[in-house]
Amino acid sequence: MRTFALAGNPNCGKTTLFNALTGAAAHVGNWPGVTVDKREGVYKGGNENINIVDLPGIYSLSPYTPEELISRNYILEQRPDAIINIVDATNLERNLYLTTQLLETDVSVIVALNMIDEVEKAGDKIDVRGLEAKLGVPVVEISALKGRGIKQLMDRAAAMPMSRRGSTVLKDALGRQIETACAFYREKQVCSPLFHAVKLLENDEIELAYGGAKAVLEEAAAGEDLEAVIADERYKYISQKLSAIKVRKEERGALTKSDKIDKVLTHRVWAIPIFAVILFFIFHLTFSENLFFLNGFTEEMAWLPSLTELGLATKADGGIEYEHFGAEVLAVFYDGTVYSPGVMLGNLLNLFLSHISDGVITLMERGGAAEWATGLVGDGILGGIFAVLGFLPQILTLFLFFSILEDTGYMARIAFVLDRIFRRFGLSGRAFMPMIMGFGCSLPATINTRTLADDRERTATIRVIPFFSCGAKLPILTAVAGGIVGAFGIGNADLITFGMYVFGICTAIICVLLMRNTTQKGETPPFIMELPAYRLPGFGNLMLHLWDKAKHFVKKAFTIIFASTVIIWLFSHLSWKWEYLPDEQMNESMLASLGMFLQPIFTPLGFGSQLGQFGWVFAVAAITGLIAKENVIATFTALALCIGAYAGVGTEEGTEELAALINVISADSGISRAQFVAALISFIAFNMTTIPCFAAVATAKAELPAGKFRFTLLFWLAASYIAGAMIYTVGAFVWPLAIWAACAATVTVFIVLRNTGKFDIMKIFSKRRK
Template sequence: METAINIALAGNPNAGKTTLFNYLTGARQHVGNYPGITVEHKQGCCLHKQQGLSIVDLPGTYSLSAYSSEELVARNYIIDSRPEVLIDVVDASNLERNLYLTSQFLELGTPLVIALNMIDVAENRGMEINAEKLSTALGVPVVPIIARSGKGVDQLLDTVIATARAEQPPQPTILRYGSDIDQALNEMIPLIRDRDLLTGSYPDRWVGVKLLENDEQVLAQVREREPELSLRLEQRCQEVTDHLQQTTGVYPEAVIADHRYGYIKSIMRRNIVTKKFVGDRLYTSDRIDKVVTHRLLGPVIMAGVLLGLYAFTFSSSTFLVSLLESFFGMLSTTVDTFLDDGPLKSMLISGVIDGVGGVLGFVPIIMFMFFGIAVLEDSGYLARVAFMMDRIFHSFGLHGSSVMPFIVSGGIAGGCAVPGVMATRTLRSPKERMATLLTVPFMNCGAKLPVLTLLIGAFFADHQARYMFLATLVAWVVALCAAKFLRMTVLRGESTPFVMELPPYRIPTINGLMIHTWERTWQYIKKAGTVILGISILLWAMMTYPGLPQEEVAAFQEQRQAISQDLQRNGGNDRQTALEALSARENSAALRHSLAGRIGIALEGISQLAGIEWRTNIALVGGFAAKEVIVSTLGTAYSLGDVDPDASDSLTQRLANDPAWNPVVALAVLLFIMFYAPCFVTVVCIARETSWKWALFSMSFNTLFAFMMAVGVYQLGMLLKLG
């Protein structure tokens, strides 16, 4: 087999790029972050006719202007990594808009193959596209495909391999931008070429265009390498800007964009697209949207979809969850049988099995939840949710683009606040971005799901789906109210307008759903087996050491011997029960005396206002590291505490039977966990995006706000005698 060809997939959002990537790579892919930037990227491989292909899925972007992190990452990867072939995935049903990004690839001069995707959608809309004419007009290969079914993909890969093996590298396409800009470029290009200014990375004309577009990244590179030449080039750019402002009232970047669209229109006029049907016509997506995004019916349908998602999740996962609980119970019993009492046995049972096992026990729920979300995402419905929520967001001082960070963070339970925080980079208004960034941690991320499921399952088992739906609704309401408060106080300012493109509805592919579900579930399992395992063992040690003083151990031992002697003489269940109760008291005393126990007891003076007892405090402190730790720590604390440590009851049963807990306490704890300080990784991410001042503000503001809510709910509930 020959050396693998390096390929990158690029294109607009919703053009089917990731669908093509999943079809090509299947399970042969991994997810990571681009160096220095927390933007997710996928890399995989495939084999075609004995030729290996290494494929990178770049972030979806509309241009290479580097206004957002996605645009910057896509451009930098193409420039720095220099893929042997760039596959530009173009939505055939929105050809003119998609070709704007294509025109920039052509200017960049990278080896390019256009995958004309969703030909079937275009045909359903009465459009017939002549791929050969389009290829001739653009000067690059164009291959019609249907990524969902794989139609045309073999021909695409044949073309990619042929392009990679071509002897002559492609030349950058030269577009004309009008007399003013073209004249400036003619003056700037010789200076750029003579000084070899960035020409090792970019075509010389492209550097000039970027300077006229006031591209911050290119400007910074030019200033660093050639300070004196930079002044001359920037002065010439400013002259062009001033002239255009005086004569037409626009900036150079607007003129450049207009001429790119003019170039695209000139191509489209060559009878490349033939419309079979004449007159106005509602497409299937439009017909559905008339109902789904209706001002009144839309929110009702959205609520029904979310409720259905949770009902599906819990009804489908019940058997598997009970199976896993039985497995970990059996594992705990096995370890207890074959190991002698001691620190190793305690760590394995209380730290590993009851801790990590408690987290892994929710894997079926997480898996089915992610599957449902993947269906909504791949079908195009999540984009409709964002569209509908925009109307509400403006009234709370946020931008419509804030919707997606909220959804990514867990607006439909199961996301993560870290990519949600990073997604706020697309917001242009600094204050809207800050308000969004500070409130996305209020969403029910995937880390909170096991905790919510645990408490809802223990105290509201008859209405799990309903309570999970209410938890999602409360998260949105609280986040929006908090955003409104921030926008009225520390982040005052006007909301900016929002424009959004709705992708057509699509039937999700089984392959795509399986890949998306497995990726997210595996990340959860991997985290439970690494981060959560490490923290669980650390917290077990904190809940075990220092042990009881020798005199207290001796006192318990004397009582145990006395009860045992009495039991041998007289027998009876009462004395056996007394022996078990003594062990429970000793366990509880040891936990109270431990480092973690002392911390939990110290906080109990305040936390008891919300009905939160000391063992739960230990879990909540651990939750600052990662929210899943709350479940594992509760499992460890109740395994080491005043219950039978050898009992095989699940943590859900232990909480439900504990006198310190009741539905009101559970509701107060649930609200506190939903809204208190973000996990440590999210805090670091907020600090990187803003400053440590705002990161610390997020921790303190969220925790204080969550505690006030928990106190209010607990005190009111107990006053009404609901506990």
């Protein structure tokens, strides 16, 4: 089967054409060694099947970004049978710049003039024959979005001769120099000698590394800086030839539609408020359980009746029982408040999954399976997988919104607006999106860091994403804050929750500053990018995007998460004698003794040995949180029942159980109130900043550059331990504040001195060795 590669600028409709050619059945992976999407599919519309490889969007074949390097290596080393060069017909000048470079290789090239419908709509005309004659390769007008011209494109591509000699537009200006360099490569029998020769004259670092090339460059260029000349000549050629090819109906008015939109969205004053409102609505539509505040802004203003109040459901042991199936379905959309679309989808999936798991358990019970077996299957396996799958609808909803922002071109404007702020922390404006997505879920946020060009910037960003407290951590915040208020009657739960969010953001900022000045040091990457014209996103593209993400996530749920939940379940339901323990005796399990063993580790954080004989529940909750943050509160409620601290009907939020648990522990251990409150807040802080859930860890491992994963885990542990210890010691005793401040000052001074070169730790060590 022949292989054709798709190459073109970012935003030229490459993905749309790829989808149109191959259908949705693309194989998506990563290019070896880097996390840039590699898509492959098969075109079946012609006489023969053709393998299509989608190269990353690039402006040039310089070796400065991973995308450019991948495309260049693929074309030169893998040698596809032909390149389909997609050119955005609405922006010929810059798009043809890449074309002039592709033409220098010995690979067959066909040019696909995409978005021809938009050109026609604007009343312009392009002389395709003329362009074909100038470039010396076939040119076909297409509209990938409308499906126009695709068959002709592929027919002509398939009929092309599969061998070609490279040609260059630089012949007139630099013929002599190119000939000298070209002769050198021809002698070495390198493929595409012309391409290599031109790149050498551009002072390309890859070419300069080639044996003997440097001398050839010196001979050919004779000390002249040809880099500027070559870029200039390419553009000169394009603009001269273009005037004959492109016929403008009339001079365009001052403002295009895109300009008008931009005037509002990147306005000096309104840009940031508008963005804040858009973000608010995205999160509101994904996570809110009170759509458009129909049920009032505060709890006092609530007026809609819940299903229980309507007599459609009754509160039963540990949950809610519905009168009939209809009420259960209604509860997906409404229960006292109207849910947001994201929550509705989540509820719908959970309804479906819970019926499957109920069915399986009932079947097993009827079949006479042992209690441990139904427990393992029901709570351990199905419970674990479904808990993770239950996130999928909200993650996908969030992803859908962010994909729309990306595809419309708004995301690039956000980077433009916020770059100035982020540069202070050594990041570019692009780092903002993954961070803000972290408030929803770390998984899509981590994947979104792919838009960052620099590896070090990416590493730093991925590491702080968990500090932007995700949706699953919110229950920990509200439950523990509620527990504090309930047990001690002090403070305001909302204020504590809000304060913890701010704390997370501050921790992230401090950590980024620290990393960008020490281990992840590097100059802020250049911020030279296109602001694409605003476009309506294509529905098919969006869905394909989501499908890719969903596939990825489901695969993970059934492998890594599956294994981990089973292990945790076994540890929490087996005693050291390998006997099965029902839920109520969880405190005799291996997990409990592990918790007791680990308890002293958390003493500096306030929830260790000082909490007495029941203090281990905090340690265990923190450990189960490593699997999924929902587990933290679930563990608390289960353990509160085991310890006998709480005998009432379980609440979903776990606030009452926690308050009861706090009362029991404080009576038992005699710990002071100030200390306990500090310990509880430290517990929240620890959970917020420690290693995130299993799914997020697995994603981080996949997305981080090679070799950064282990240190990332260590970093999370250290950050959370220090954060917890700081909050506890300062909150409980105040005076350690002086020590922390002194430490912070020392570290700052040390780093500043080191970075200004006044102090070199390596020098001190090497001196000592002597």
